[in-house]
Amino acid sequence: MATPVLDKVEAESAASPYITVTMRIRRFNPEISDASVWEDFQIEIDPKERVLDALHKIKWDVDGTLTFRRSCAHGICGSDAMRINGKNRLACKTLIKDINPEKPITVEAIKGLTVLKDLVVDMEPFFQAYRDVMPFLVTKGNEPTRERLQTAEDRERFDDTTKCILCAACTSSCPVFWNDGQYFGPAAIVNAHRFIFDSRDEAGEQRLEILNDKDGVWRCRTTFNCTDACPRGIEVTKAIQEVKRALITRRF
Amino acid sequence: MKIHKYDTVIVGAGGAGMRAAIEATKRSRTAVLTKLYPTRSHTGAAQGGMAAALANVEEDNWEWHTFDTVKGGDYLVDQDAAEILAKEAIDAVLDLEKMGLPFNRTPNGTIDQRRFGGHSRNHGEAPVRRSCYAADRTGHMILQTLYQNCVKEGVEFFNEFYVLDQLIVEVDGVKHSAGVVAYELATGEIHIFQAKAVIYASGGTGKFFKVTSNAHTLTGDGQAACYRRGLPLEDMEFFQFHPTGIWRMGILLTEGARGEGGILRNKDGERFMEKYAPVMKDLASRDVVSRSIYTEIREGRGCGPEGDHVYLDLTHLPPEQLDAKLPDITEFARTYLGIEPYTDPIPIQPTAHYAMGGIPTNVEGEVLSDNTTVVPGLYAAGEVACVSVHGANRLGTNSLLDINVFGKRSGIAAAEYSAKADFVELPEAPESLVIAQIEKLRNSTGSERVADLRRELQETMDANVMVFRTEQTIKTAVEKIAELRERYENVSIQDKGKRFNTDLLEAIELGNLLELAEVMAVSALARKESRGGHYREDYPNRDDVNFMRHTMAYREVGEDGSETVRLDYKPVVQTRYQPMERKY
Structure with missing residues (x-):
């Protein structure tokens, strides 16, 4: 049984994994304003975490008004499609390290459907x-008795x-x-x-x-x-x- | 506030809710209220299969399946219900095939079947191929197929309607269901649904654990709504920890991986399950495998620098087999761990997976207000319910079966009831409890944050009431949960708006989790024995003399407003199987 890849994964996780990234999110709340605005959030995150984890860090620890849909968090339920750095992705299947965390990561609602609030669209x-x-x-x-x-x-x-x-x-x-x-x-x-x-x-x-x-x-x-x-x-x-x-x- | 009137209202649109909706819509005017769009439900995350003794690939029969279910549940299963489950499994699978479900096929074109944990030939002789499957996407296919058939039948959905209260009215001294109160997420509006029959199918409570396979949205909403209105919860101490969650993340890797030949290994590369389950080995029941994994870890044979996980080894299986039979879980390993399962083993640990307990029902899905009394007009099916077909430990592939068999049964029973029953008059100001709850959260200026309390709850649950429990750890959890419930009174939210206020939603969900965590811990403290998923290190043996009985937990409110959990017990239904020592 080979284990070299694992040893590498584990060695990496031993050092402090956190980096600072800027999440640039297109905000929209018609209860406040008819215009959408870009808002930057700086957060500490392990680059092996997901964009969804970054959104949760913001919502849970910084700004509870940030609004998005999510459920299963591993790419099966289809709730969290959004435009990440200009491309449509699931936030729960996109790892921070794979989308160049050196630059601000832009997140906005998917296009072509009416935005209702922040990243939530009319489905x-x-x-x-x-x-x-x-x-x-x-x-x-007639239906067969068996399959x-x-x-x-x-x-x-x-x-x-x-x-x-x-x-x-x-x-x-x-x-x-x-x-x-x-x-x-x-x-x-x-x-x-x-x-x-x-x-x-x-x-x-x-x-x-x-x-x-x-x-x-x-x-x-x-x-x-x-x-x-x-x-x-x-x-x-x-x-x-x-x-x-x-x-x-x-x-x- | 809007008031709606339907014959039948279904709360939740996962497998059980939609299976019920297909039946109820044909027979009565039905509305389905769901917190999520139906296809987002967590049924879609189930992977390995659905058990049914079709005998398509080898000899099998439903009596063997019944026995395995009873034994798997460590004899806490109600045997009349298990018999229905196993007998009706065959038609449940065939129904789904006829609805269009794309099962994997055998060379002669019938539904293919594979091995799964705890399912055996002739009462434990050897593993049997009983799980009907579609790659490792069986739950996804079931959810999609049921939604497709809901579209076909014209089922009426209220999407993103969150049910917050169950209306109970006493008529001639008997509790009846009058309807439900829901919160519309898009607008913040309150809706009253007056209904002759209500079916809860809102899923589990797994989010009170930190490492869990459950979705963020599985917060026990249905259980909490009923419990708060004085209805009991059954066997809440029994929670299943699935052996193979992705290390630290908890994402499920199907037992089907072991059904296909995958092997669990410790840091020495040893196939350790041979020691604990000489016959079934890696395919022993989930409680047995999860305890074995933690025993290896505790005895210093765990993997990694911290020795806190073991490996799921698929490297000896041909890549073509992994691609054809396990495409999704191998992709999870690549995506989330950067590991290639063709060549490298996958680090795993047990993950909080499934609530065996829930709202007590009989085999027609009718909810009970005590050991025997039915609440007219109230039904429950799926993980939210406790029939009890899973007893102290559910077998893999029996939950996709449960939602189909008891979803269908409750859908038919509820619609037949609403055809002959009258509406129960709504109580005065039916919205009052919900409005008070929402306004309190929205207006609170308290200093506590939802996320902090939830994190602390999840940490204490993982540390104290997971695979191994003792009096001391459970007491620690009970005290911590009481502290968190007190602090919850001081919780405030930042989003004060009406539109898609998910900040408010999460605060309400946390309240449900805290309440149910308390029920679980108090129930676990009183059960001084080890049975199935409930393992007490201070009472390591099963005690049939004192504990061959279901726990029934009731919410009691004192004159000073203080809340306690009162425990009672209900006998187990035994038909043909006498309790035996459980060996795999």
Whole structure:
């Protein structure tokens, strides 16, 4: 059993790990002002900690009014997507050491959705687009008594898009979505893909028609922002391309 | 203030809440009130699987599953409930598959199954493949699938509505549920939901520990709302410490890692579980494995400069197997520790994971106001509840099962009740308690800070009522919690606004945690035996003569306003299994 990496990790943790970083946060509270302002906070933090830990240090020890959503704190619940140094990330999956703590770290709400307070946005339009693509299994005929059979290969076909946690990092990184909130956006298409390519599903045609709309997949300009932004490593642009191809060939 | 009227109101939108909502919405006018957007719920963090004796890959049957559940719970399990759990498990898994859940598949296309802790063939002979899974994302898939089906069924959600009070009204001397009071996070507005039936499905209380796999939001809100209104809490001293949390962070690394062949090793590289559990080894029940880990650490065989953790070794497993079966937990190791699990072992320590205790219910999900009396119109399911199918220690994969079986049962039972029941008249000024609580916090100029009190609470809980407990440590915790509760009276918040006031939210959550921590510690102090997750070094043996019984804790308020926890006990339901010594 090899242990060299661990020894290194532990040796590092023995010395005082704390550094001072500047968190530059875009604040907005309509109860106080209609304008948003950047505010700097200097905090001591171990660079192996998360951006979420930095936000908590501010909220808990400095300024209780700082407002953001979070829950699981390890990249599963999708609550804390935000724009960190200009890129969409989950605050709980982004370590301070990985985003150049020498310079101020900027944190702001994700774009394209209405900011309600500080880092909290209105998620309703995002979930509405999701609901519009029929994100559920549709089958016809009588239900079998046991499970529906599916080969491992058929299961693998849509594995990537089952990973989505609906954090909106992809959709709110998309320039098309910024310019036109009517566009379904990458996350909704990912969730349509998850069912279109599921061998058990029988509503692929209906979903494709929904996405054939003027606000559907054809709006995608393959800028790959969504793929870069996805904290689950889903190949979002590829999934969108597969849906486009299915629309042309009607094979899926 | 707004008043709403629904047949059925469900509090919480994790697995149990949404499973209940799918049934209740088909049968009654239903609203789901949830502190978080449904897909943020912590069901999504569950990894390893959901147990059901499908026998898809080897011989199995639900009677073996029942036995394992009873034995795993150190015989504190109500055996009639465990039998329902194991029997209905099969349909619960098949229901989810039909709803679209993408399970991993066997070569012949059926649902694949793998080994998990405490699940055995023929009453303990050898590990059995009983856990139905989707990689190490089973909870995520369950949460997504249930949400998808809620969308399909048109379930009505009130997102970011935080339930703060349970309305109880006495009718002919019997406590009835009249509805709930909720706080709308976006606006600060108070909402009264009058309902014929209320189902609590609001999850656990893990955030009173420091090292925990639980989300920040798991603060026992449902338990506290009921307890404060005079309803009992059952078996709160039983808390599960999952053996493999990421060292210092507590992030869960599934038992499925050991189900796939992972091995726990001490600093000498020894597979130490062979000493403690010769048959099941690394797949013994969680309480046994967590105690073994701490025994290794205490005896100087822990790893690292401080000897405060052990290793989860996956390095002998093929990288393809890790990629296919354990993709998320291996990524956690890379992201949070900078470790490559293909080549290096992962430092782990036990992490506070699951509350076996909670709001007492019968097998229909009906809440009890004492050992036998049902509160008409009040239901609970999932981690918030205590049926009790988990007894003194829950088996891995039985919680995803619990939320599906008892979520469905309570959803049906509540909707059928509301179809024939009338609304109970609301009490006068139903919002008064909540308004007083909020205004007190908002107007306080006290010097105590929420974060300081919470840190001190978490530290005392980790130090004193974790895997090993003694009279002395528990007393230390009881005293510290009393001090913190007194200081909480002086807590103030900085955000005085109405809009998304999460500063206020955290203060309320802390109040819930403090109250429940006290119940836990007082319950633990009185249980002078060791059973499942409750291990007393001063009473290291199980004592069936004096303690084969459930703890029932009640809040008592004295004439001077002082609060105490009063303990009572409830018999355990035993059907076919006589208590035996527990060996793995």
